[in-house]
Amino acid sequence: SQQGEEDPQALSIQEGENATMNCSYKTSINNLQWYRQNSGRGLVHLILIRSNEREKHSGRLRVTLDTSKKSSSLLITASRAADTASYFCATDPLIQGAQKLVFGQGTRLTINP
Amino acid sequence: DGGITQSPKYLFRKEGQNVTLSCEQNLNHDAMYWYRQDPGQGLRLIYYSQIVNDFQKGDIAEGYSVSREKKESFPLTVTSAQKNPTAFYLCASKRTDSYNEQFFGPGTRLTVL
Numbered sequence: 001s002q003q004g005e006e007d008p009q010a011l012s013i014q015e016g017e018n019a020t021m022n023c024s025y026k027t028s029i030n031n032l033q034w035y036r037q038n039s040g041r042g043l044v045h046l047i048l049i050r051s052n053e054r055e056k057h058s059g060r061l062r063v064t065l066d067t068s069k070k071s072s073s074l075l076i077t078a079s080r081a082a083d084t085a086s087y088f089c090a091t092d093p094l095i096q097g098a099q100k101l102v103f104g105q106g107t108r109l110t111i112n113p
Numbered sequence: 114d115g116g117i118t119q120s121p122k123y124l125f126r127k128e129g130q131n132v133t134l135s136c137e138q139n140l141n142h143d144a145m146y147w148y149r150q151d152p153g154q155g156l157r158l159i160y161y162s163q164i165v166n167d168f169q170k171g172d173i174a175e176g177y178s179v180s181r182e183k184k185e186s187f188p189l190t191v192t193s194a195q196k197n198p199t200a201f202y203l204c205a206s207k208r209t210d211s212y213n214e215q216f217f218g219p220g221t222r223l224t225v226l
Contacts, residue, residue, distance in 0.1 A: 030212070031212055033214060035217075040201075040220070040222075041219060041220065042117075042203055042205075042217035042218050042219045042220050043156075043203065043205075043215075043217040044217070045214050045215065045216070048212055048214055050212070088155060088156070090215075092212070099144055099161070099163055099207075099209065100146070100158060100161055100171070101215060102158075103148075103155040103156040103157075104155050105154060105155040106153075106154075106155050108153075
C-alpha cells in the first residue's frame with residue numbers, strides 16, 4: 001500500500017531558485033526519509049528525520065516534519081541543474097518489527113539552466 | 114568498494130518464461146528488499162528478508178519468488194504467473210539495527226516481448 005502522497009507530481013524551476021516538495025502520510029511513523037532518483041538509476045538516501053524532530057538540515061536540503069498534520073516538506077535551496085531528478089518520501093511505520101519503508105509516488109523536479 | 118550490484122541491467126523475456134534477477138551486496142547488511150517501479154510511479158515492495166533463510170511477502174508478491182541462502186545474495190525470480198512483469202526492479206539492503214535507511218542497487222529493467 002502506498003502511504004505517502006507527494007505534491008506536486010512535477011515541478012520545473014530555474015537554476016538558482018528554491019524547490020519545495022511536500023509529502024503526506026496516513027499512519028504513525030518512526031521516521032520519514034527522502035530519497036533522490038536520477039533517471040533509470042537506483043535511489044540515493046538524502047536525509048532522515050525522526051518522529052520527535054521538527055526540522056533538519058543537510059547542506060542545501062532542509063526537511064520539516066509535522067506529525068500532527070502527518071506531513072513533511074523537502075526544500076532544496078539554490079537549485080542546480082544536477083538536482084534534476086525524482087524525489088521520493090518514504091515512511092517507516094510505527095509497527096513493531098516492520099523493518100520496511102512505504103514510498104510515495106515521487107516528485108519529478110526539473111531545473112532549467 | 115562496498116555496495117549493491119544487480120544484474121543484468123537489461124533483461125528481455127518471452128511470455129511464459131521464468132527469469133531470475135540477481136542482487137548481491139558486500140555491505141554486511143542483514144536485511145534485503147525487492148521493489149518494483151512502474152513508469153512515473155513510486156516503489157512497491159515485492160519481498161523482503163531480514164535474515165538468511167527467512168523472507169516475507171510484500172504488497173505485490175504474487176507471481177514472484179525469492180530465496181535467501183546467503184547473507185550477501187537475494188535473487189528474485191519473476192515467474193510466468195506474473196501477468197504484467199515489464200517494469201524496473203530495484204534491490205535494496207539495510208542494517209537491521211539502523212534507522213531503516215536503505216541502500217539501493219542500480220536496478221534491472223525487465224521487458225517482456
